[in-house]
Amino acid sequence: MTNPVRIAVAGCNGRMGKVLVESVTHTEGVTLTAAIEHAGSTVLGVDVGELANVGRLGLMVTDNLEAVIEQVDVIIDFTRPEATLANIALARQYGKRLVIGTTGFDEAQKADIHAAAADIAMVMASNYSVGVNLVFKLLEQAAKVMGDYTDIEIVEAHHRHKVDAPSGTALSMGEVIADTLGRDLKKCAVYGREGITGERDRDTIGFATVRAGDIVGEHTAMFVDIGERVEITHKASNRLTFANGAVRAAAWIAAQQPGLYDMQDVLNLK
Numbered sequence: 553m554t555n556p557v558r559i560a561v562a563g564c565n566g567r568m569g570k571v572l573v574e575s576v577t578h579t580e581g582v583t584l585t586a587a588i589e590h591a592g593s594t595v596l597g598v599d600v601g602e603l604a605n606v607g608r609l610g611l612m613v614t615d616n617l618e619a620v621i622e623q624v625d626v627i628i629d630f631t632r633p634e635a636t637l638a639n640i641a642l643a644r645q646y647g648k649r650l651v652i653g654t655t656g657f658d659e660a661q662k663a664d665i666h667a668a669a670a671d672i673a674m675v676m677a678s679n680y681s682v683g684v685n686l687v688f689k690l691l692e693q694a695a696k697v698m699g700d701y702t703d704i705e706i707v708e709a710h711h712r713h714k715v716d717a718p719s720g721t722a723l724s725m726g727e728v729i730a731d732t733l734g735r736d737l738k739k740c741a742v743y744g745r746e747g748i749t750g751e752r753d754r755d756t757i758g759f760a761t762v763r764a765g766d767i768v769g770e771h772t773a774m775f776v777d778i779g780e781r782v783e784i785t786h787k788a789s790n791r792l793t794f795a796n797g798a799v800r801a802a803a804w805i806a807a808q809q810p811g812l813y814d815m816q817d818v819l820n821l822k
């Protein structure tokens with residue numbers, strides 16, 4: 553029998569961190585060996601199983617990833633861009649693998665992640681649900697058939713605590729559509745509208761953002777013509793769908809060579 557993949561959850565006190573702990577403890581072939589929060593967090597020293605409501609695990613939350621990194625094969629990180637970058641630097645130093653769930657990276661931070669992938673194996677995905685990754689494939693098909701002559705708009709809705717907009721998933725949807733149509737998303741994206749905007753340019757891809765209450769995550773891409781429109785929608789109603797996907801990615805990346813992979817690689821959808 554092979555040894556279980558040893559997982560660290562960074563950001564273990566977050567909305568995603570807690571369900572990641574739950575998912576790891578309920579998944580065969582993986583085991584939780586470290587639970588990380590930032591210095592000054594109120595949960596340092598707390599049993600992470602109790603924090604995540606899965607019962608005592610005898611594993612305490614620490615702010616010192618380096619002190620426990622030799623007991624870890626894969627770090628699952630759903631935190632903030634700066635924290636993720638620091639964890640990647642440590643993983644690179646010790647030859648460890650990562651599953652990156654954090655969104656909201658700027659261009660320089662993305663370049664740093666690509667550089668680290670020369671040395672370590674990482675999965676990075678704006679959305680680890682199987683359904684959203686299927687939607688990415690459906691969007692390719694929709695863009696091929698209708699993208700050239702329709703107005704394309706992407707609408708996303710999330711809970712009031714989300715700090716980045718548009719969501720990483722909405723941006724990925726835009727990238728899939730733009731790539732399929734041979735457009736550059738950096739040039740054709742329109743992020744919200746206000747005032748005298750002028751008429752719509754058909755080559756643009758519009759984004760609209762809703763932040764309200766406890767919405768887990770909803771995304772719709774519209775391909776709108778005169779007389780008909782196609783809408784492709786995904787609605788997440790439980791964060792476990794993201795967590796289970798990320799844990800699946802962690803088990804998968806444990807056996808990969810250095811490089812930057814995404815959830816399409818994990819699901820063999822390419």
Ligand SMILES: NC(=O)C1=CN([C@@H]2O[C@H](COP(=O)(O)OP(=O)(O)OC[C@H]3O[C@@H](n4cnc5c(N)ncnc54)[C@H](OP(=O)(O)O)[C@@H]3O)[C@@H](O)[C@H]2O)C=CC1
Binds near residue numbers: 588
């Ligand atoms: N790819 C995907 O499928 C998904 C991605 N996400 C993304 O994951 C990220 C986290 O989301 P969510 O869980 O809702 O956010 P939360 O704010 O609930 O969780 C983030 C956690 O990270 C902690 N944190 C901050 N800095 C550090 C650090 N340096 N080291 C360790 N922990 C740190 C926070 O602590 P504190 O609260 O004390 O600041 C908090 O506990 C976001 O970028 C979100 O967009 C979310 C869902 C799915």
Ligand SMILES: O=C(O)C1=N[C@H](C(=O)O)C[C@H](O)C1
Binds near residue numbers: 678710722
């Ligand atoms: O912050 C969230 O909650 C989510 N973030 C991801 C994103 O930015 O796309 C994925 C999911 O929609 C939930």
